[in-house]
Amino acid sequence: MKKKILVTCALPYVNNVPHIGNIAGSHLPSDIFARFCRLAGYETVFIGGSDEHGTPIEVSAEKAGVTPKELCDKYYEIHKGIYDWLDISYDNFSRTSLPEHHKTTQEFFKKIYENGYISEGVLKLPYCEKDKRILPDRYVEGVCPKCGYENARGDQCERCSTLLNPDELNEPRCAICGTRPVFRKVKHLFLNLDKLEPQLREWIKSKEKLWSSQVVNMAMGWMGEGLKPRCITRDIKWGVKIPLKGYEDKVFYVWFDAPIGYISSTKEWAKKIGKPEEWRRFWQEDDSFIFHFIGKDNIPFHTIFWPGMLLACGEYTLPYRVAGLQYLNYEGDKISKSKGWGVFCENLPKAGLSSDIWRFYLTLLIPETNDTEWKWKEFQERVNKELVGNLGNFIYRTFSFIQRNFESKVPEGELEDKDEKVIDLGKEYAEVISDLIWDIHLRDGLRKVLELSDRGNKYFQANEPWKAVKENRKKAATTLHVCANLCYDLAVLLSPYLPKSSHEICRQLNVELGDMRSIGRRINAGHKINEPKPLFPKLGDRDIEDLKKVTSQVSELDKLFEEVDYQYFSRLDLRTAKIIKAERIKNSDLVKIKVDVGGREKQLIAGIGKHYTPEELNGKSIVIVNNMKPRIIKGIKSEAMLLAAVTPKKISLITTDSEIESGSKVE
Numbered sequence: 001m002k003k004k005i006l007v008t009c010a011l012p013y014v015n016n017v018p019h020i021g022n023i024a025g026s027h028l029p030s031d032i033f034a035r036f037c038r039l040a041g042y043e044t045v046f047i048g049g050s051d052e053h054g055t056p057i058e059v060s061a062e063k064a065g066v067t068p069k070e071l072c073d074k075y076y077e078i079h080k081g082i083y084d085w086l087d088i089s090y091d092n093f094s095r096t097s098l099p100e101h102h103k104t105t106q107e108f109f110k111k112i113y114e115n116g117y118i119s120e121g122v123l124k125l126p127y128c129e130k131d132k133r134i135l136p137d138r139y140v141e142g143v144c145p146k147c148g149y150e151n152a153r154g155d156q157c158e159r160c161s162t163l164l165n166p167d168e169l170n171e172p173r174c175a176i177c178g179t180r181p182v183f184r185k186v187k188h189l190f191l192n193l194d195k196l197e198p199q200l201r202e203w204i205k206s207k208e209k210l211w212s213s214q215v216v217n218m219a220m221g222w223m224g225e226g227l228k229p230r231c232i233t234r235d236i237k238w239g240v241k242i243p244l245k246g247y248e249d250k251v252f253y254v255w256f257d258a259p260i261g262y263i264s265s266t267k268e269w270a271k272k273i274g275k276p277e278e279w280r281r282f283w284q285e286d287d288s289f290i291f292h293f294i295g296k297d298n299i300p301f302h303t304i305f306w307p308g309m310l311l312a313c314g315e316y317t318l319p320y321r322v323a324g325l326q327y328l329n330y331e332g333d334k335i336s337k338s339k340g341w342g343v344f345c346e347n348l349p350k351a352g353l354s355s356d357i358w359r360f361y362l363t364l365l366i367p368e369t370n371d372t373e374w375k376w377k378e379f380q381e382r383v384n385k386e387l388v389g390n391l392g393n394f395i396y397r398t399f400s401f402i403q404r405n406f407e408s409k410v411p412e413g414e415l416e417d418k419d420e421k422v423i424d425l426g427k428e429y430a431e432v433i434s435d436l437i438w439d440i441h442l443r444d445g446l447r448k449v450l451e452l453s454d455r456g457n458k459y460f461q462a463n464e465p466w467k468a469v470k471e472n473r474k475k476a477a478t479t480l481h482v483c484a485n486l487c488y489d490l491a492v493l494l495s496p497y498l499p500k501s502s503h504e505i506c507r508q509l510n511v512e513l514g515d516m517r518s519i520g521r522r523i524n525a526g527h528k529i530n531e532p533k534p535l536f537p538k539l540g541d542r543d544i545e546d547l548k549k550v551t552s553q554v555s556e557l558d559k560l561f562e563e564v565d566y567q568y569f570s571r572l573d574l575r576t577a578k579i580i581k582a583e584r585i586k587n588s589d590l591v592k593i594k595v596d597v598g599g600r601e602k603q604l605i606a607g608i609g610k611h612y613t614p615e616e617l618n619g620k621s622i623v624i625v626n627n628m629k630p631r632i633i634k635g636i637k638s639e640a641m642l643l644a645a646v647t648p649k650k651i652s653l654i655t656t657d658s659e660i661e662s663g664s665k666v667e
Helices: 020-039 055-064 068-085 099-114 193-205 213-223 254-272 279-283 296-313 345-351 355-364 376-405 417-423 425-438 442-463 465-471 473-494 499-509 541-551 556-561
Strands: 004-009 043-050 092-095 118-128 140-143 170-174 182-191 288-295 321-325 328-330 372-374 574-584 591-597 600-606 621-625 631-633 636-638 644-646 651-653
Touching (some): 004 020, 004 279, 020 043, 020 288, 020 321, 020 328, 020 355, 020 425, 020 442, 043 068, 043 254, 055 068, 068 092, 068 345, 092 099, 092 254, 099 254, 099 296, 118 170, 182 296, 193 213, 193 296, 213 296, 213 321, 254 296, 279 288, 288 296, 296 321, 345 541, 355 376, 355 442, 376 442, 376 465, 376 499, 376 541, 417 425, 417 442, 425 442, 425 473, 442 473, 465 473, 591 621, 600 636
Parallel strands (some): 043 092, 328 372
Antiparallel strands (some): 118 182, 140 170, 574 591, 574 621, 591 600, 631 636, 644 651
C-alpha cells in the first residue's frame, strides 16, 4: 500500500510581499519535501493558502483606503504569482476568506463546543482612550515578563517566543500612539487547553525521537508552565463569524481559524479533482502522514494549540511531523523592507536568472536547526563553483563529447568492475538522499546530489576520454555510456530541488523524467541525444552588483505597511511650515511651494495640482519632512516634502487644527 502524505506550509499572512526569509523558512522546504514524496511514489497532496483574517489586515486596509477583501485580493495574487514563479508545486493554494473555509471553521468549532472544550470567560482587553478602540494583542507592546525584552507584543515575545496576553506585559503601551491603555473586562470564548494537557503531553513525548530537538524543547518548555484556557474570539468585523447565540458580533481569533485552513484547502482540492470526499483519506484515516512546515515563531501553535484543537474535535488525524525551521537573515542583520535590506521576491523575475538558481542557494540556506544568513559573495561562489563548475560542467561535457565524437548517440562500451560500481552510484545515492529528505535534512540531500555529480566529474577526468577516443575508442565509449546514465540519475535526484534544470537535462538527453524507480542504467546504447547547452550562467562581480540593486527594491505596497522601530522613525525631522507662496508649474500637476520653517525659507515641489489651486494653499500651516535630501524635479530644486493623506480619488494635506509657530517639531 502506498504511503498517504499530506504536506502543509504555514499560511502566509497577506499584508505584505514575501521576502527570501519567508521562502527559505517554509515554502521551499515544504515544496522540496512534497516533490520528493511524489518522486518516491507516495500518494501526496501539498496544501497551502493565504491567511487573510485578523486586525492587522483591517488596519492595513484602512491605511490603504480599501476594504479588507480588496487588500487580500491584491496580495493573494502577488503571493500566488511569486510561488508559481518559484515552482512551489501546491496542489491547492487556497484562501481563508473563502466560504468553504468559513463553513469548515464553524463546523469545527461546533464539534469542539459539543464535546465540552469551550467555555465562557472574561478577558481584560486593552482599550486606547486616545484612539478610542479596543486594541488587538499585536497592537499592544511592552516589556516581556519572562525575558525583559522591551518590545514584546501582546500575543508573543519575539525574543524568547513566550506566548502572552496583553495584560501580562509590563509597562504596556499602545503600538499606534504609545499611550498606556486601560483594561476593560469583556466576555469571550475560550478553548480549554488545560483539559487537554495530559493527552498533549503524551503525544509530544511520543515524538521526541522523531522531531528536531528545538521543536520538542520549545513545546515541552511551554507545556512545563501548565496549559491554561486560551481565548479564541475577537471584537472585530473581518473574520469568521461565531455561530453561537450572544457572540454574533464577534469573529474567531485568527490563530484559531488559520490552521483549519489546512483542512478547508484540502476539501477544496478534493472538489477540484472531482472527488469531494477524498480529503477525508488524509485527515481522518490513521495511516495518513501529515507534515507541517513552519517557522519557529509558529512552533507553539502547531505543537500545542492546533493539535489541542484536533484532539478536542475528535475527528481528525494528528500531525506526524512538525518541521519547525529557524530564521534566514541577510548580510549580518535581519531582513527589513523599511531599510531596503534583503532580497524581496517580487523582484526575482526581473533579475533575469532562472528560478532554479534562487532555489539552489536558498536550499543551502534552509534554517533547519539554526538561523542562517544570505551572503552575496557566497551566492556568487556557490553558483559558480557548484552549479556551473560541478553539476553544469559534468552534464555539458558529457553531452558535448557524445555529440562530437559519437554522432549524438550514447555509445555501448564494455563495463569493467570499476565502471559497474560508478554506474550503480545513482541507486546508492538515491537511498541516502531519500533517508535525508524524509528526515527533513534537505540541505544535506542537495549536498549529496552535488557529491554524486562531483564523482561523475572525477570519473570522467580520470578516464581521459579526449585521449582514449584516439587511442582506445572502446574505453572512451564505456566512459560516456556510464556518464550518460549518471546524468539521468542526477536529473531525477535533482528534481525536488531544481525542477526546471532536471527537465532541461532530460530534454537534452531526449528522455522523460521518471521517478525514483527509474534510477539505474536507464539510458541504452544507441540512444540519440539533443543539442547540448550549458545549464547555468557564470556570475561575475558586475552581475552581482546588478542583482543586488534589482532585488533590494521595495514595492510601494510594502513601503506603506512596513513597521518601523522608533529609532528609525526618529530620524525624520517633521516640522510645521507656513506656506508663503504657491504657483502651478506649467503643463503639469506639480505645484512649487515656498514655505517658512521657523524663520527659514524653503522650497518644495508637490504633485497636488489636481486637488488644490495655488490660492487655496497660500497661508496654510502644513507639516513637512524637513530633513529630506534635496532633489531636482522638472529642473527645480525641492528641499522638503509635505505630508498628505492619499486615496485613489482624493488628497488631503496634513494641517494643524490651531495656530502654532512655524518650525514647531511634530512628534
